[in-house]
Amino acid sequence: MGRPGIGIVAVLMCAAARAQSPTAALLAELIRVDTSNPPGNEAKIDELLAAKLRPLGFQIDIIPTPVAGKSVMFARLKGDGSAKPVLIAAHGDVVGVERDKWTVDPFAGTMKDGYVYGRGAIDFKGGMAVFAQAVMDLAKNKVPLKRDVIFLVESDEESATYNTSWLAQSHWDKMDCEFALNEGGWILTKPNGDVRYVSVSTNDKSSMAVMLSAHGTSTHSSMPLPDNAIFALARALTKLGDYETKVELTPSTRQFFATLGQTADGPMKQYFADLVDGSDPAKLAAADKAISEDPLLHAIMRTTLAPVIINGGFRGNVIPGSAEANVNFRTIPGTTAEDVIAMVKKAIGDPNVEVTVGRPNAARPGTVPGAVAGVKDSPTTTALYAALEASAQKIWPGVPVTPYLFQAGTDAGAWRSRGVPVYGIYPYPISNEDLRRMHGNDERVQIKSLDQGTKLIYDTLVAVAGK
């Protein structure tokens, strides 16, 4: 009789625990506010959170943007001012959905099987719920603070204009801090659910648009000439397609791959070691090949390139005088526009194809060629990094914590380019399988992970801002 009884009690306790996870409940509420960008409508999120934070003593500042319904919120919990603020940032917008491919309503905040489902569960309403819950717990527990804790809800991270770069131009005084936390690294789990490693991003790759322009004689298509611009562009693109950029490890990626080596099994362990060692070209090439089967790891160890738009021709009977391709580069920090142009020219080997850096993507702070591309890794010697590391090791004893280079751009550029360290983390243990749902279908996060993440961030803030 005992066993079934315990089983039922365990099931009931489990259900109760699920219902009692305040972070999961908050996440479900946040998911129910559809902030798909465009248009975003982030103001609704700001109102929802302000109503919870204001009664707890947070000073709320909602900054309108020139677009109706889109705002940015600062919630500041005051310290005694003896140290500079710590800031934690989450973006309020999410990417859109292919609704017919979801098995649940993406904007219902459905909880089932120990998960919260919905658009933004991972990116980044889950993080917003964790950050908000952690700062609310700080206020509820009346933790005495030596520095202000600023919780920032951003707009336009996923697209459009009114992002942190825009905000920094007019409201830097509100964002200024000793260090900041945002999205970035992963707390990745093994197939058995245990945490494998905690990666904290200390830099982001930058995005660069490189334009290839081929020129030829514009003439009637009935009498083709050898200098056809479209053929010249096609040859150049074929050469780029066959070209592989070289492995370039930064101090943070070196440490990251060493950590992967420590926590890997089988032949991969040696491949990671050979990659980090890098002294034997044959071993390095073999390691590169094996590790690159994972597109994320392939991207972290090198500058990547991908043609994204081609243009050429306008009529069925005219050979155009020019043809153009836009090739998107994601560069390793420290790579300049000149480096990329030289590499592309060498790979193409055709002086008649012009190679120029296109207009930077204004929606992303990390896309100004040359300027932000050289931003250094945020140091791992600050009190915030140390607090994150210590808090992670308290929750997951023996699990390595490593710096990491984020493979895409985030909102961190606004601070990093001004010399303020930013550390990125998606604050919940996650499996590779669930990670693939980010920006995809049936996005979900484990309730248990949200609770562990809330503890991680709460303990980190107590350590770094508590007296």
Ligand SMILES: [Zn+2]
């Ligand atoms: Zn995000």
